[in-house]
Amino acid sequence: MTNSISLSYKNQDLDFAVMQGTLGSECIDIRKLYSQTKTLAFDPGFMSTASCKSAITYIDGDKGILLYRGYPIEQLAKHSSYLEVSYLLMHGQLPDDGQLDDFQSIISTHSLINTGLLKFIEGFRYDAHPMAIMIGTVGALSAFYHDSTDISNPRHREISAHRLISKMPTIAALCYKHFLGQPFMYPSNDLPYVPNLLQMLFGVPTEKYVVDEDTVKALDLILILHADHEQNASTSTVRLAGSSGANPFACIAAGISSLWGPSHGGANEAVIKMLSHILQTGKSIDYYINKAKDKKDNFRLMGFGHRVYKNFDPRAKIIREHCYKILDKLDTKDKPLFDLAIELEQKVLQDDYFKQRKLYPNVDFYSGIILKAIGIPLNMFTVIFAMGRNVGWISHWLEMLSKDEHRIGRPRQLYIGEKARDYPTK
Numbered sequence: 001m002t003n004s005i006s007l008s009y010k011n012q013d014l015d016f017a018v019m020q021g022t023l024g025s026e027c028i029d030i031r032k033l034y035s036q037t038k039t040l041a042f043d044p045g046f047m048s049t050a051s052c053k054s055a056i057t058y059i060d061g062d063k064g065i066l067l068y069r070g071y072p073i074e075q076l077a078k079h080s081s082y083l084e085v086s087y088l089l090m091h092g093q094l095p096d097d098g099q100l101d102d103f104q105s106i107i108s109t110h111s112l113i114n115t116g117l118l119k120f121i122e123g124f125r126y127d128a129h130p131m132a133i134m135i136g137t138v139g140a141l142s143a144f145y146h147d148s149t150d151i152s153n154p155r156h157r158e159i160s161a162h163r164l165i166s167k168m169p170t171i172a173a174l175c176y177k178h179f180l181g182q183p184f185m186y187p188s189n190d191l192p193y194v195p196n197l198l199q200m201l202f203g204v205p206t207e208k209y210v211v212d213e214d215t216v217k218a219l220d221l222i223l224i225l226h227a228d229h230e231q232n233a234s235t236s237t238v239r240l241a242g243s244s245g246a247n248p249f250a251c252i253a254a255g256i257s258s259l260w261g262p263s264h265g266g267a268n269e270a271v272i273k274m275l276s277h278i279l280q281t282g283k284s285i286d287y288y289i290n291k292a293k294d295k296k297d298n299f300r301l302m303g304f305g306h307r308v309y310k311n312f313d314p315r316a317k318i319i320r321e322h323c324y325k326i327l328d329k330l331d332t333k334d335k336p337l338f339d340l341a342i343e344l345e346q347k348v349l350q351d352d353y354f355k356q357r358k359l360y361p362n363v364d365f366y367s368g369i370i371l372k373a374i375g376i377p378l379n380m381f382t383v384i385f386a387m388g389r390n391v392g393w394i395s396h397w398l399e400m401l402s403k404d405e406h407r408i409g410r411p412r413q414l415y416i417g418e419k420a421r422d423y424p425t426k
Contacts, residue, residue, distance in 0.1 A: 003017070003018040003020075003026070004016060004017050004018055005018055005028050007037075009037050009039070010037075012036075012037070014036055014037065016028050016029055016030055016032075016033070017029045021053075023058050023060075023067075024058060024060070027050045034412075040412050040414070042414055046231075046236075050231075051231055051236060051239070051409075052231065052239065052400065053403075054230075054231070054396065054399060055069070055092065055399070056068070056069065056089060056228060056230075056392070056395050056396060056399060057069075057089075057228045057229065057230045057392070058070075058230070059229070059230050059308055059309075061306075061308040061309045061310050061311070062310050062311060063311060064309055064311035064312050064313065064314045065314065066229075066314050066315065068085060068088060068089060068227065068228060069088050069089065069092055069093070071088070071094075073224075073225065073314055073315060073318065074314065074317075074318060076088075076224060077221055077224055077225065077318045080094075080224065081193075081220060081224075082193060082194065082220050082223040082224050082227070082388070083100070083103060083104055083107060083193050084100055085224050085227050085391070086103075086165060086227070086391040087099065087100065087103050089227060089228055089391050089392060089394075089395040090161060090391065090394065090395050090398060104192075104193075106162050106166070107162065107165055107166040107193065108166070108189045108191075108192075108193075108196075109166075109189055110162060110163055110166040110167065111166045111167060111169065111170050111187035111189070111196065112167075112170070112186070112187060113141075113144075113167050113170055113171065113174075114144040114145075116144060117137060117140065117141075117144060118174070118184065120136075120137065120140055121133060121137060121174050121175070121178050122178065124136070124178060126178075126179075126181060127179070128178070128179070129179075129379055130172075130175035130176055130178075130179055130379055130380055130383050131175075131256070131260045131379075131382050131383060131386075133174075133175040133178060133179075134171060134172065134175050134256055134383055134386060135253050135256050135257050135260070136253075137171050137174070137175070138164075138168075138171065138249055138252055138253040138256060139249060139250055139253035140249075141163070141164075141167070141249040142247045142248075142249040142250060145160070145163055145249070146247075148160045148163065149247040149248065149249070151242075151245060151247065151248070151401055154402075157248070157398055157401060160247075160248040160249070161248070161394045161398060164248065164249070164252055164390060164394055165390060165391055165394070168386075168387050168390050169187070169193065169196060169197040169200065169387060170187050170200065172197065172201075172380075172383045172384070172386075172387050173185060173197065173200030173201045174200075175380075175383060176201055176377075176380055176383070177200075177201075179379070182204065183204065183205055185199060185200045185201075185203045185204070185205070186200075187200060191211075192216075193220075194216050194219050194220045194223070195211045195216055197219070197387075198211055198215065198216065198219070199211065201376075202375065214322075214325055214326060214329060215326070215374045217322065218319075218322045218323075218325075218326050218370050218374065219370075219374065219384075221318070221319060221322055222319070222367050222370065222371070222384065222388060223384075223387060223388035224388070225315040225318065225319060225363055225367070225388070226363075226367075226385055226388030226389050227388055227389065227391055227392050228389070228391070228392030228395065228396075229308075229389075229392070232264070233258050233259075233261070233263075233264050234255040234256070234258040234259040234264060234265070234389065234393065235255065235389075235392060235393060235396050237254050237255050237257070237258040238251045238252065238254060238255040238393040238396060238397055239396055239397070239400050239409070240254075240409040241254040241255075242397045242400055242401065243400065243406065243407065243408045243409040244408050244409075245408075248394070248397060251393070251397055252390065252393055252394070252397075255386075255389070255393045256386050259382060259385060259386055259389065260382055265382040265385045265386070266381075266382060267302065267303065267362075267364035267368075268303070268364040268365075268367045268368030268371065268381050268385070269368065269378050269381040269382065270302040270303075270364075270368075271302045271303040271341075271364055271365050271368035271369070272337075272368050272369075272372050272378060272381075273302075273378070274301070274302040274303075275337050275340055275341050275344070276337065278340060278344075279336060279337055279340055285340070285343050285344050285347055286347070288301070288344075289301070289344075289347060289348065289351065293353055301344070301348065301359075302364075302365075303361060303362055303364050303365030303366075303368065304348060304354065304359045304360065304361055304362065304365065305357070305358070305359040305360070305362065306362045309362070310358060311358060311360075312358075312360045313360065313361075313362040313363050315362075315363035316360065316361050316362050316363045316365065316366055319363060319366040319367060319370070320361070320366050322366075322370065323366040323369055323370050323373075326370055326373045326374065327342070327369070327373060330373055334372065334373070337372070338369060338372075338373065341365075341369050345361055345365070348360075348361070349361070368381065371384060
């Protein structure tokens with residue numbers, strides 16, 4: 001028997017079906033609410049609204065669970081790679097060895113971009129933010145690769161997905177090199193995905209770049225942990241843009257734009273800025289911990305707690321070990337900053353105030369430290385985030401277009417403006 005929920009409104013008794021997924025909360029099907037009652041549901045921020053059906057990612061924030069296509073993030077982080085996770089998110093199943101080899105080959109051999117895009121990037125100001133360049137360049141892909149933008153054609157959708165995954169590291173590195181004023185480094189088909197990204201970021205034509213394996217593992221892990229996170233702001237943006245029939249490059253550019261917002265993709269950058277501020281003031285960690293506890297003080301400890309996870313962020317548990325491994329190898333001018341970060345982490349974890357409120361270090365705390373430690377500048381942090389989330393956006397876009405029931409998104413509103421009035425006569 002199908003469960004339902006009853007609503008009494010203006011002497012009407014209405015029943016709405018309750019839908020049940022494989023995991024998680026039940027959903028009240030209110031699609032006929034307006035036609036039956038001429039009323040709308042009011043839910044700013046969509047905290048109580050399921051905007052779609054999806055089989056890609058599941059989160060249980062209370063228990064600290066994150067699943068990609070049913071696989072726990074802990075197992076994928078331990079045994080998989082970013083490209084294997086990418087295949088999983090897109091196709092719903094892990095690839096066999098032959099499928100993975102074919103997928104990796106496709107991604108490697110399509111990493112070059114049209115030379116016209118190089119000139120396009122060179123047209124940006126020398127000090128343009130890399131995220132601004134990335135948004136413009138990804139959107140401009142549709143002007144160069146319009147042979148695969150028929151979204152009604154499954155093969156076109158697949159080609160566009162492959163192009164976005166393969167070309168995103170190249171675009172990210174080009175954004176960085178333009179900012180530095182250094183020569184662009186071409187991708188190498190002989191290198192795996194993450195080493196290729198690193199040589200394009202940090203290599204120069206006059207020297208051979210030597211890849212550090214711990215750095216490769218840490219960065220690959222960051223990409224895996226950021227690959228998808230259910231219906232967040234940027235993923236919802238991609239879906240909403242895609243619902244209009246927009247081409248895939250425009251949809252992903254829209255997602256990058258949403259991610260650039262400081263409330264979404266800027267959290268790990270905020271961690272480093274906070275640590276730098278504390279270090280510059282010379283005041284103790286205890287001083288800032290007490291400020292964070294003071295309800296009358298606006299100061300916040302960045303990188304602690306999470307809007308979704310009411311327990312420990314499962315991604316933070318995974319990445320913490322690699323963060324320590326990277327820091328143990330380093331002896332740089334930033335060592336005081338990293339020592340400060342570890343001191344802050346230890347004191348917060350031992351403080352009853354934070355333990356009672358379950359304000360534990362989240363993935364942004366550790367990823368920010370790792371990115372800083374391996375030489376990624378602050379203005380590139382969100383670019384790396386976008387690189388990781390790229391396949392999640394693609395997977396949701398593919399899933400949405402594969403469903404017969406998908407329709408253009410059209411949120412409604414509660415109008416609180418002026419009632420109809422006449423234009424004044426003179």
